[in-house]
Amino acid sequence: MLTIHTDSGGRALAVRGAWIEAAGSLEELLAAHPGARVRRWPGVLTPGLVNPHGPELLQEAYHPDPREADALGTRPLTGDALAALAMDEARWGASARRGVQRMLAHGTVAAAGELRPGAVRDAVRRSGLAVVGRIGTPGGTPDLDPCASGLPLTFAPPRERGSAARFAVFDVRDEAELAERGAGTCVATVVAGRLVYRGR
Incomplete structure (x- = not known):
């Protein structure tokens, strides 16, 4: 089943199995995949962090x-x-x-x-x-x-069509606020297409 994950800014990823089928705006992905399940998350969708x-x-x-x-x-x-x-x-x-x-x-x-x-x-x-x-x-x-950690944040490679469905969503406005408030603001983490962490 195809699932579209989207953040507060309307950035979205369409995920099928362990892979990203498409990346773009929520509007674009809904038009291309009208029957998809949609998961709406507060904050910003990022490729996820590298510890x-x-x-x-x-x-x-x-x-x-x-x-x-x-x-x-x-x-x-x-x-x-x-x-x-x-x-x-x-x-x-x-x-x-x-x-x-x-x-x-x-x-x-x-x-x-x-x-x-x-x-x-x-x-x-x-x-x-x-x-x-x-x-x-x-x-x-x-x-x-x-x-x-006191080190600059490192993100996984950008998520795009054909890449592994591995990303996170943080309840912040942008990466600067993420660095300031910390990764405890995470609301969702997806690994190999599976929702492996869901906050609140």
Whole structure:
């Protein structure tokens, strides 16, 4: 089934399966696909964010289970706090799944950096989150919100006809407001044509 995703400004993408069938204005896409399902989102539709700290957030940090919040809190654990935990492959895999879900909730569609073989890489692959290369270790502070890393925002390649349906929508007026308010303004993230995060 074809779905048209559109933002407050009328920018729209027509998605069939895992691919973008067309990009343009809502008016143009509705005329070309009158029977399509339409999802209207507040804010701006973007290609989605690339988090520059993939390994640091997914295989060098532990994302506590909500049931552990009383003892461990809710923020990723690193350093001595991580060293104090008994980590095995199963626990790393579960942590990575939670970390990926939290990345998706921030409009992240790709993580930069090489992931070692094992439970973390398997969890990321199954989620559909893309992994892209990077040169060296980036500066900034690893954060689930790429806007909080202290680095310039990096977006995935522009979405156009024939490209992978991988994008996000943020409830802001433009990219400048996104950088100012942060990626917690994400209202929807789509990966491989699937709505993998929906806020509010």
